[in-house]
Amino acid sequence: MRKFHKRPEGSLHSSTTNYTYMEENKIYMEENKINVNIAGSFIPHEIVVEILMKVPAKSLLRFKCLSKSLCSLISDTLFIEAYHQRNRPCFRDFGFTQSINGLVCLWNNVGKVAICNRFTKQHVFLPHQQPTGLFCPSMTCCSLGFDPATKKHKVFKAHAVSDQEETGKFQAIYLIFTIGTDNSWREISGGCSLSFYPAKHNCVYMDDGVIYFVKKLGRDIGAFSVGEEKFTRIISSPDGVWPLGISKILPRIVDIKGQVALVDHTKDVVGDDDIKIVLYVLMNGGVGEDDETWLTHTIELPSSEITELSHCSLLGLFHKCSYMTLEGKNGELLKYIKCYCRRFKVEKVREVVRRMRRDRATGPDEIPVDF
Template identity: 30%
Template sequence: MSASTLPQEILMEILSKLPAKTLVRFRCVSKFFCALIVDHGFGVVHRSLSLTLPSRAGFLISIELRTPPFAPLRRVYYTLNFSPHRRGTVQANRVGYLDAAPFLISSSSDGLICVSKPKGDVAVCNVSTGQRIFLPRIQYKDYAPYLGYDSQSKRYKVLMATKMIDPESNNYLYNNYKYKLWVFTVGVDRSWREINNCGSYIFHPSFYNSNTCVYIDGVIYSHNSLNKHSMFHKFHIETFEVGCESFSAITLPDEISEKYLDFENSALLEVGGRVAMVFVHLHPILGGGEGVCYMDVWTWEKSEKCWEKNTITTIPLEWSRIIYYAKCLRFASNHDGEIVLLCIYVKQLFIFVCNLKSEVWKKFDVSGVDDFPIFSYWEVTLNNIVDHVFPLE
């Protein structure tokens, strides 16, 4: 009996238990296996199973290397997976083929990433399979790509926000720039399509922090401080519907003011399928002491159009000290709706995981990362990844 004579449901169940790299090799066995593995329905089943397996759902960290003046920018990449057999430690694994892409910008919920080079080169990568597609070069110095998925056309799209100085602007104190927006449909478009945002807000590129943007169920969310009608900061969440390519805005609570929003200690994440704003507050103890930390998590109730706030004050004192003195904080979330913090403290990387329901914290040491000099917050990024075989085109 050949494999092709088995019921397709049984074949899909068997193949869905295999890692993506193995499935890539299976596609070369026959046209039958290739058609089955590249089918979108199979990709959904495989990805759903991967989200429940710690060995196939993890994180991608990138570290910028310090190089001599005028030398090309370099980054190194590692994947992190939580193994049930190694408690308290996370093993980092080098992803060498990504080292040629010097800057990690964003990640979709499917685990794909957008990488770019300073001169306008942009690529979409599948970390699991190594597949990469380079997009047409964008002719702007300041730009930021955001990756999303259109479930109707079953295509990935990249939204590109570009910034340039506006010579006609009379406001030299703030916002003397003009912004353009472009879309590229992977596997369909041959060039970038400029689109217009006719709303009151500007979809504003965030050039330094990957934690300012998140993709959830067909929508790209980005927090923004620019308003067409005001020269002052007015924080809100800008949304982009990937399918219909339309924009809207979500107003943030009044409590989230300009002082409250610290880019270095905040993030925009997916928590339990909902968009959330996460803030870690660092407070020194008057009269001396180590200082204390607590975390606010604001989640957006889409159906009720309101924000819910949850304050977490249960950080163990010893771990709170690490977070308080950490050189950088990077944020992510996992499929269990937990908040994940990456900290660098005394040249050591730590992972803290907070369960929002039980308010229980877990700490993991990160091993396997080379001893690179890290001097600033912007030199490290953290993104979710998941093992999957979705074809890019």
């Protein structure tokens, strides 16, 4: 803690400073009330707070440099909390994230997309452009990609729309947006075909400049080239086990050490059966696309370790890594790397995820980290 911060030591309910929360998020400090000398006269604390609440976060961080009293006010944990409550976190609506090359893509089911740059701490909301249709169109797939030729990042998304309510027939609309170039989403020509339609949030971007996804129909793997902006090919699903697989739930597509892979698993544990997780890794012999084969790894987890293996917990797969996370019965995360397992406290991970979702990540001195 800096010596010139007048923040209460330790807990929020420090005995030396009586804080009370009032309805409108105003902070009242009965003691240590910070009056700020502005324009030659003392401006009461609550008025300074009221004004600062309306200032953007970046300006606010800069205004810590104005004076000691303003610095301690802006650094005050209760002020920060009230600021967040008043200024609703802008990433609140986004439930899904993905990142490549330091760019983070956030999106939700209705097709809102935001891009954050981890290095410049800037963010941009892409135009909220929805295809029109009678049935409320939902976005089922969204992925960042990198075009190696132009060195541009692009966002690919797929919407399902139905224009005839009675028939309930769906059309697929595919849109692409080049970050830093486009002002609006561009529809991918030759779209409207459902034959490439991706299953819900089941895609992965690989370093070869291709977005791979599990197809909703046929359940093969589709490939979309980010550079060419077109669907390039369909990879047949692993023989024998597909399309039903072990479980009725679609397997997850993941990036495992630079290889496209699918993870399938038994859904529920019945009796004393051990849980089986099957990993199919797409191996390329090097000759070309014809030389691709699925390599199967089966991971058996003793049922004593996990009471329930739900679909949700498998969503917690760490893309880009060679391990996956599963929730264990004692509220812990079991982290498997093939058959090797490590344990993490689930609370710890949840806390971090929660803070990130609420856009409440804070720096070492509890100042909000503004993207």
